[in-house]
Amino acid sequence: MSASALRPAAAWLAASAALAAVLVAAFAVGKFPVAPGDLLRSLAGRLLGAGSGLPAAVDTVVWNIRLPRVAAGIVVGAVLAAAGAAYQGMFRNPLVSPDILGVSAGAGLGATLGIYLGLPLAFVQGVAFVGGLLAVAVVWRIASLVQRHDPVLVLVLAGVALGALLGAGISLVKIISDPYTQLPTITFWLLGGLNQVRPSDLAATAPAMLAGLLPMALLRWRINLLSLADEEAAALGVDVGRLRLVLVAAATLSTAAAVSLAGIVGWIGLVVPHVARLLVGPDFSRLLPASLLLGAGFLVATDTLARIVAPIELPLGILTAVVGAPFFLWLLARVGRTS
Amino acid sequence: MSAAAAVPQAADCVVEACDLAIGYPGRRVGAGISLGIGHGEALCLLGPNGSGKTTLFKTLLGLLPPLAGEVRVLGEPAADWSRAAFARKVGYVPQAHAGLFPFTVEDIVLMGRAARIERFAAPSRHDREIAADCLAALGVDHLRTRVYTEISGGERQLALIARALAQEPALLVMDEPTASLDFGNQIRVLDHVGRLRGRGIAVLMSTHQPEHALRVADRIALLAPGRLAGLGAPAEVATPEALADLYGVDAAAIVASLPALSRFPQHRREMDAPASASARPSAGGARPP
Numbered sequence: 205m206s207a208s209a210l211r212p213a214a215a216w217l218a219a220s221a222a223l224a225a226v227l228v229a230a231f232a233v234g235k236f237p238v239a240p241g242d243l244l245r246s247l248a249g250r251l252l253g254a255g256s257g258l259p260a261a262v263d264t265v266v267w268n269i270r271l272p273r274v275a276a277g278i279v280v281g282a283v284l285a286a287a288g289a290a291y292q293g294m295f296r297n298p299l300v301s302p303d304i305l306g307v308s309a310g311a312g313l314g315a316t317l318g319i320y321l322g323l324p325l326a327f328v329q330g331v332a333f334v335g336g337l338l339a340v341a342v343v344w345r346i347a348s349l350v351q352r353h354d355p356v357l358v359l360v361l362a363g364v365a366l367g368a369l370l371g372a373g374i375s376l377v378k379i380i381s382d383p384y385t386q387l388p389t390i391t392f393w394l395l396g397g398l399n400q401v402r403p404s405d406l407a408a409t410a411p412a413m414l415a416g417l418l419p420m421a422l423l424r425w426r427i428n429l430l431s432l433a434d435e436e437a438a439a440l441g442v443d444v445g446r447l448r449l450v451l452v453a454a455a456t457l458s459t460a461a462a463v464s465l466a467g468i469v470g471w472i473g474l475v476v477p478h479v480a481r482l483l484v485g486p487d488f489s490r491l492l493p494a495s496l497l498l499g500a501g502f503l504v505a506t507d508t509l510a511r512i513v514a515p516i517e518l519p520l521g522i523l524t525a526v527v528g529a530p531f532f533l534w535l536l537a538r539v540g541r542t543s
Numbered sequence: 544m545s546a547a548a549a550v551p552q553a554a555d556c557v558v559e560a561c562d563l564a565i566g567y568p569g570r571r572v573g574a575g576i577s578l579g580i581g582h583g584e585a586l587c588l589l590g591p592n593g594s595g596k597t598t599l600f601k602t603l604l605g606l607l608p609p610l611a612g613e614v615r616v617l618g619e620p621a622a623d624w625s626r627a628a629f630a631r632k633v634g635y636v637p638q639a640h641a642g643l644f645p646f647t648v649e650d651i652v653l654m655g656r657a658a659r660i661e662r663f664a665a666p667s668r669h670d671r672e673i674a675a676d677c678l679a680a681l682g683v684d685h686l687r688t689r690v691y692t693e694i695s696g697g698e699r700q701l702a703l704i705a706r707a708l709a710q711e712p713a714l715l716v717m718d719e720p721t722a723s724l725d726f727g728n729q730i731r732v733l734d735h736v737g738r739l740r741g742r743g744i745a746v747l748m749s750t751h752q753p754e755h756a757l758r759v760a761d762r763i764a765l766l767a768p769g770r771l772a773g774l775g776a777p778a779e780v781a782t783p784e785a786l787a788d789l790y791g792v793d794a795a796a797i798v799a800s801l802p803a804l805s806r807f808p809q810h811r812r813e814m815d816a817p818a819s820a821s822a823r824p825s826a827g828g829a830r831p832p
Contacts, residue, residue, distance in 0.1 A: 296643055425665035429657055431644055435606045436637055440710070441630025441658025486644035489665050 212490070215483040219494060223501040230274050230508045236265045268403075276401040277504040280462045281472055283413045285499025287455040287462075288473025289480065289491050290420050294430040294451055295356050302459040302473035305363035305452065309370035310339025311463040312394055316377045319389050328393075329405065329464040333412070336460030339366060344452065355434065355445075359452075395519030396467035398507050409465040416458025419450055420492060427451060427488040469503070469520050471528030476502055478535055555581045557617065557714040557745050558603055558633060564611035565595060565602045571610055572598045573769045580714055580747050585740050587756035588749040589781075590766030591790050596749045599766065600718055603747070604635055617713075630658035634707030636717040639699035639724075641692065648686045648694065648702045649674055655709030670709075677708040681735055697728030704735065708744075715739060717748035721755055733759055753786060757803045765789050 231238045238246070242258055246266040249256025256263060287302035295304065303309065314335025318328035343366050347359040374394070381387050420427070426447060429437045434444045459473075480494035503520075506527060510518045556579035566572035572595040580586050590596050601607040603614055605621050614621040616632055624632075634655070642651075652674040653666045660666060666674075678684045683701045686694060691702060700720060707715050720736070721729040736746050736759045750756055756763050756777070763780045765773035767789055773780040783804060787794040798804065 293644070298643070422663040425660070426657065426662065428646070428650070429654055431646075432654070433637070433640075435601065435604075436635070437657075438606055438626060439604055439630060439633075439635035439637075440654055440706075441627035443626050481644070485650075486646050487650055 212484060215494070219483065219497045219501070223497055223504075226501045226505045226508070227274060227278075230277070230504050231266065231270050233508060234270075234511050236261070236269075238262060238266055238270065242266075272401055272403045272406055273398050273507065274504055276398050276406050276465060277507045278500040279406070279410060279413055280398070280466045280469065281476075281499040281501070281503025282496040283417065283458045283462045283499070284469065284472040285476035285480070285495040285502070286417060286420055286492055287459045289477035289488065289495040290427060290451055290455050291473070292477055293427050293486075293488055293491075294448055295360060296431050297356075297360070298478065299474070300360065301470070302455060303367070303463075303468070303470075304360055305343045305456065306339035306366045306370060307336040307456050307459045308463055308468045308470075309367040309374070311336035311460055312468055313339075313370045313373045313377070315393050315464070315467070316374050316381075316390050319386055319393065320377050320381045325400065326405070326408070329409070333409075333460050333464040336463055337456060339370060340452065340456040340460075342366060344449075355448075392519055393467045395521035396469035396524075397510070397517070397520045398466055399511075399517055401465060405465055409461040412461035413458045413465075416454045416456070416461065417496075419454040423447070423451065424489045424492050425487075428486075431486075466520065469524055471521075471524040471532075472499055472503060475528045475532050475535075478532070482535075555579070556615070557582055558621075558747070559615040559618075560599075560603060560612065561615060562612040563599075563602060563609050563614065565598045565607070566610050567598075567607070571769075573766070573771075574611065576612070576766075576771050578764055578771065578774055580745050582713065583740055583743045583745055584761045585736065585746040585748070585759050586762050586764060587760035588747065588764045588766055589751075589753055589756055589786075589789065590749070591768070594766045594768045596766055597718060600635075600716055600747075600749065604633065604716060605629055627658040630710055630712075632713050634710040634712035634715045636700075636703050636707045636715060636720055638718055638720070638722055639696050639703060642699070643692075645690045645692050648678070648683075648689050648691050648698075648705075651691045651702055652677055652687075652705045652709050655706035658710060673711075674705070674709050677705040678702075680708065680738075681705050695728075697724050697731070700724060700728070700732060701735070704732070708739075712744065714745040714747060717746060719749050719751065721750060721752065729755070753781060753801055754803045757781060757801075 228240050228243065231243045232240060242262055243266060246256045246258055246263050249258070250263070250267060284302055291300050291302055291304055292298050311332040312335075315328050315332035318331040323331065343359065343362045346362040346366075347355060350358045378387060378390055381390060426442070429440060429442045430444065430448060430451070432440070437444050476499045477491065477495050480491055480498050484490040484494045506523045507520060510520055510523050559579040560576050563576040564571060564574040565576065576599065578586070588596055588599070598607065602609050605614065605624070605626075616624055616629060621629065649671070653670060655677070656666055656670045656673065660670065675684060675687060678687055681701045681704060683698065683705070686698055686702060691699065694702070704715075704717075704720070717736070720732050724732060733755055736748065739746055746759075760777055762775060763773070763777050764771060765780060765785060772789055773785055781804065783794040783797040786797045786801075
């Protein structure tokens with residue numbers, strides 16, 4: 205662990221190269237492959253205003269079909285991984301993921317209700333976003349009313365309890381929804397996917413996702429102090445309660461926006477921070493950029509697989525679990541041996 | 544026991560407890576506690592399990608509001624100090640813990656700079672130099688690049704002392720710094736406590752081992768459950784009778800297990816007397832309620 209943290213340049217180079225390779229591959233495979241050379245020419249042609257000289261179909265695939273999807277994959281993957289890294293640090297628990305405080309369950313119930321009520325997609329996304337924020341606000345309020353225990357433990361337990369309650373609500377809506385038209389949509393949404401993302405959806409959610417990343421980037425070093433016991437951090441001069449509130453709000457904002465755009469994509473927020481920590485160590489100043497890079501790469505890679513492994517497009521959440529869970533177990537076994 | 548008489552003048556105190564009542568809402572642990580820690584002085588706190596040592600420390604550190612009375616830092620009420628300003632004056636050394644994430648020792652020591660680093664900044668080269676100096680001052684600069692979760696308990700304790708030194712405080716509060724350390728590391732930590740005093744840093748430390756207090760303390764405070772049972776120079780406070788009273792054992796046992804007490808002339812008489820003589824009255828008797 206320390207050995208690889210001593211070679212930061214190599215780790216950064218490897219992660220950046222992997223992301224670049226994944227991005228090129230995302231354009232190059234699928235029902236309409238775009239070769240790397242054509243991709244460059246199309247991008248350069250549009251950006252320089254000179255025209256690419258390629259068939260119009262290539263430009264259409266690059267700009268209208270693949271690019272929005274890849275861009276959404278980059279942002280959603282980066283945001284979920286960063287939020288996961290922040291939550292694992294500030295809750296002093298390497299097993300938490302960004303939905304630990306109920307943001308996914310809240311967004312899930314919101315989206316499920318939106319689909320059940322037949323709202324248009326943009327409204328479903330809006331309701332999901334608000335549902336995610338509300339769920340975490342309720343969890344935070346409950347935790348601040350319970351004074352007599354470890355605040356981190358109370359937060360996580362309240363999140364688990366409310367998550368279970370919201371999960372029951374989701375199940376109820378699924379049972380009463382129309383099994384032929386609404387239920388498949390709900391199921392697909394709950395398993396996550398980027399296939400329905402349009403540029404306008406991305407433009408609507410990106411500000412919230414990036415706004416949530418900003419406090420994490422600014423407080424990148426100070427987050428480390430929350431991994432100490434509360435009283436220890438306070439004795440070092442940290443206003444623990446306020447710092448944790450700011451970071452929970454930031455991570456919730458960006459996660460809720462990501463979930464409202466892509467549905468519930470599991471595992472990224474849990475697995476990617478672990479890999480990033482192995483590569484660059486636990487200091488959040490380095491962990492944050494590493495998580496952003498790897499999260500973006502992992503989600504774009506998984507989404508590319510989702511497009512090509514089966515005749516129909518697979519829900520993203522199924523693939524992230526199929527790839528993420530065995531990888532996580534392998535990681536556990538490996539780290540257990542070396543330390 | 545007049546504790547107030549032993550409190551140095553307010554102007555000389557880094558941290559001062561004024562008629563403090565400590566505890567949690569609905570559970571008072573102690574009251575009427577007045578003590579001050581002077582600049583560059585080592586004050587050791589002795590007391591049995593459950594006497595409230597940790598609660599007193601938390602209150603002095605501003606982590607627990609006093610139930611009554613007041614904590615003053617450099618003469619100003621502690622309530623008026625921001626957390627960061629407080630941390631620039633008072634460093635806290637908790638008992639060595641395992642840690643969760645594999646931070647390097649340098650990362651851990653740099654956390655001591657939190658109160659001196661801008662809110663949105665990361666440690667600068669200057670902060671790294673100070674961290675290295677603090678490790679060097681404790682003779683453990685070789686630990687700088689090691690992973691905190693992989694070093695020994697004694698090394699962790701020294702890393703946490705280095706972290707508190709990186710706060711550049713006027714007072715270090717140490718909660719049983721020698722607990723769970725082996726014999727050699729206990730001696731090493733105590734030596735460093737002595738040296739800190741030489742650098743003008745005051746130390747307030749709790750310990751379960753009176754011989755450690757006798758070794759480094761300028762003054763000793765005895766904390767009996769609920770009250771301060773003694774405060775003053777080691778020779779006056781750490782008498783076999785007082786310690787026997789404090790820990791609920793008989794004085795002969797104290798004399799037998801603390802040969803260090805013999806360096807105080809006024810105790811020699813008891814040392815020379817047959818131990819059984821003073822033991823007899825309470826031998827076999829139940830501990831005082």
